[in-house]
Amino acid sequence: MTQLQFSLDMDVLKESVMNSNIETVIKSAIVLVLNEFMEKERDEYLQATSYERSTERRDYRNGYYERDLTMSIGKLTLKVPRTRNGEFSPSVFEKYARCDQAFVLSMLEMVVNGVSTRKVTHIVEQLCGENVSKSFVSSLTQKLDPIMNEWANRSLNTTYYPYVFVDAMYIKVREHQSVVSKAIYIATAITEDDKREILGLSVDHVESYESWSRFFQHLKSRGLQSPKLIISDAHQGLQKAIQREFIGTSWQRCNVHFKRNIFDKLPKKDSTEIRFMIKRVFEAITVEDIRKFKDELMEQFSGISKYEKALQILDEGFEDTIQYMNFPEPIRKHIRSTNSLERLNQEVRRRETVIRIFPNTQSAFRLVGAVLMEYQKTNYEKRKSLSK
Template identity: 30%
Template sequence: MAKHSERENGLQDLMEIMLESMMIAERREFLNNAEGNKGNGFRHGRSFGQGRVLEFRIPRDRYGNFHPKILALLRDQEMECERLAGSLYCRGLTQSQVGEIFGEIYGEHYGKAGIPRMIDYLRSDVERWLNRPLESYYPIVFVDAIHVKIHRKRSVGTEAFHVVLGVKEDKKREVLGIHNRPAESATAWEEIFRDLRDRGAERVGLMVSDGLTGLETALSEVYPTAQLQRCVTHLKRNMLSKVRHGDKMELAEDLREVFRTGQKDYTREDAWENWTALCKKWGKDYRSIKKMGGEIGYKYYFTYLQYHHAIQSMIHTTNWIERLNKDFRRVLRMRGAMPNEDSVLVLMGKVAMDKDAYDRELPGIDKDESLFPR
């Protein structure tokens, strides 16, 4: 074991000597073509090579114009390793597991000492991204909350991580924010919306959400001109859960008739009339459905009908953000309970940053001129 360690240390010493010699030779060639310039000693440097921390002297010139090419190659290798470590970490491996993989590939020192530094770089990148400036206007914004088990104060509890997904004026999507608030409430959503506004998002056209606690109140406080659309898919699921199995198919057909999309002549008034008729019909046998017909709050499920018929199917549910949440859960599920909220934000943030699909335009989403003014 001692001989193996001595051999590795000797190899590292040799690599450092070779690198330093190569840089001195580079400087000599550089100075041959730089009249009036000359060598000016050395500065201390360190980098990674073959998985090890290398320390050496970097030759300097009088005017500070000499930059060894070999260092650029080492930095490229280091950046590739950082990207690989971040990718493995964000696909569900723990920091320790990433370290084991790097230890096998690059050597023990890289595995044990290099990984925390790489994850810190990833954490810094995500932090900057989560706090970046936003555009001033978002035609459509989808919001939802995903619940994650995390450690806090020596116990494990489920906390809400609120996700905000926006459609931009260029018809592309981006995640605007991911915020940890342990419980959903009007205060939590108001804080989140104010954070978005402070980062530059001054106006929202339409907000699409599930029946999130306190969202309507927060929206009226921060974005008073924004319209609210409740997710029709969630309402349908809720309705179907209220009836026995033999009635589900018929109720599903009645719900499809109420929540139509893509029909020019189908209005909010028509839909509300059909809704109250449905609640009256099914309310004869199910008391919980009968109560729903008279509650004015259900009108928020029909907001989509005031927009162009070609985009109604895109805005009457939270399907897009639900797909994003599936990606979040896929990564988080591999970890069990997360060690802290920062680790959750890093993983969710990296997943959101890497969504290639959001670089593509949504065809036809801009047909409604009230949301996308010409």
């Protein structure tokens, strides 16, 4: 280990104390210490001090070059000693590279948590006293790309997912000098061990049959096997894509969305009784009761014009909305709606709202993917702590 016996230029340090503020004093002191540290490291590497003759000498001194080191107190300009063969490298920069990495990771975490690039830039300037461009912060976030791509393309063939949830949300992206709306597709699942997992995401131009088909084909290319049930809203293109890509898989229309569609068609006044009976239908425990209660409701209120549209929606979508009743009772409450995916979308939306408009599609994929990865990791850690 290098033993340091500092011989500092006290005149330089004194001048800093007399004529500068405390930050400059601290910077000057650190520069002097680090320069001396690197000088001693070079002596140790060469196995000879200045002007010393030694048979064990490994190389010769070759002056200095300047290099900046950014620390929490700001940018320091150091005199880095070098050797003729160029193989000597001081440990100062290697050591503080770990700090740099931690700093970069902190910046990435800020971005993932929804802090805008502008605010991140401001925080960096407050910490380091350096002007940092938005493009510099953006380039740092690209460090997430390899991690994101590996996660987004990981194999799905080692686990069977009997229940899959899919949904789309919309974001704003800048494209060709214009701001356009794009759809983000997200898929989650429940395993046979009742564990929730995020399967993947995609960013596409619009929510359509073609785009949903591409998303499903990507999941299948990664090894996703046909699930027993897919739960989603009633988007026609989505339904068609499910039928095309997953032959033999049942489709469960989100129970919550379905009831909301029915209630929206009911008059606000004088509809208490029918609302109560609709809730009664979907609170039934057996498939026999749920059909019985539905038939009773239709018989009692059919022919009443103000209920006609609501009853039509109920009748047409009823079978697709009770598919969960064909599965074991303990799992039913988890698969009858997309509520779990809606909560995940809200978490994404909370971060996305801060940014408002993504500079490009890749940045949107990067942020949403990072949020999903963090969400899954957090839930995994919670389950692990509860199981102890």
